[in-house]
Amino acid sequence: MNQNSDIHFEMRGDIAVIRLTRPTKRNALNDALIASLRHIFENLPDNAKAAVIAGDGDHFCAGLDLSDLKERDAGQGMHHSRSWHYALERLQYGPVPVIAALHGAVVGGGLELASACHIRVADESTFYALPEGTRGIFVGGGGAVRIPRLIGVARMTDMMMTGRVYNAVDGERAGFAQYLVPNGTSFDKAFELAQRIGSNAPLTNYALMNVLPRIAEQPADQGFITESMMSAIAQAAPEAKKRVQDFLEGRAAKVQKS
The missing domain is CATH 1.10.12.10 (Lyase 2-enoyl-coa Hydratase, Chain  A, domain 2)
Structure with missing residues (x-):
């Protein structure tokens, strides 16, 4: 289904498993990877009942690959942002429930990706941040809409203005994740939930x-x-x-x- 070496897709029974496979880049997102995500969710097999998204290596996703950030005028920048919106909408409003298995960095665009999923499972290594504010940029992958629905406008404002980082425990209390599990077990818990959810009507x-x-x-x-x-x-x-x-x-x- 996918020709991008930075993402891996497989079916485990009736559960779709999507893994970001750029561990040396902390699974940072670029346009090709976002396009691959969109393609996967537009072409899931008919037997898929639920999906799990995870990241290889030490981190779920450390955000936008800044080396992919190009000089754009305002119009080009808007269309670029909208391309991310379209891709993540295919995930959020797609054919199956999606569970994110979080660990390590869930930062910037990685948090935007996680917030588009329906359920989030974090392990104790997880941390959350939105460094865009300290880098002179603004979220553009749907975070301004989805993240306040999880944690509220005030918390998101604080994160972007001050660079505040939430650890796994505080993040679960704030609403980033619905489940907090021991290190190294977020994928197993996410897959268990996907199987349970997939049995629903x-x-x-x-x-x-x-x-x-x-x-x-x-x-x-x-x-x-x-x-x-x-x-x-x-x-x-x-x-x-x-x-x-x-x-x-x-x-x-x-x-x-x-």
Whole structure:
């Protein structure tokens, strides 16, 4: 599927695994790698139920490859930013849920990539930063929209103005990641979650990826209507009816305290 040596794609059963493979560059992102990500998510196999994104080496992704930063006028810069938007939208609003397995640096564009995923699993080596502010530039890969939804405008402003770095523990408390696991285990946990999520009804996963984020941005009266319509559509699906019947007849597990 992919001809770029800086990214690796494989199917493990019905889970798509995408790895950034530029460890000597701390998996820094360039335009070719972003284009490859877009291509992968536009061409996932039909049997894919979920996806995991990870990085080789000591880091998930240290951000934009500054050696790839070219002299651009304002118009060219806008189109370049929009090309990243299009690619990460294919991930966020694509066909399957995406879990990010984080470790080491999750910095700049790497944090923008992680924020486009639906669930983030960090290990204890993970740290988060947005150094664009101290380098005289601004986020351009969707971070200004997605990151405040995770941690709030005030925290993002602080990070960009001061260069503040969050460690794994503080980052999980702030909302960067939903899971914090021991060093070296973020991929295993992400893959376990992907398998669990992949067993959900596809229409429910679709609603969570594509409808819930939009409801959250709607005024309450519009959100309630959208919720009602999605609820009606989901429960009318044959698979949903079977799952409810299995539960009622004792064939499905009940919720247990973890």
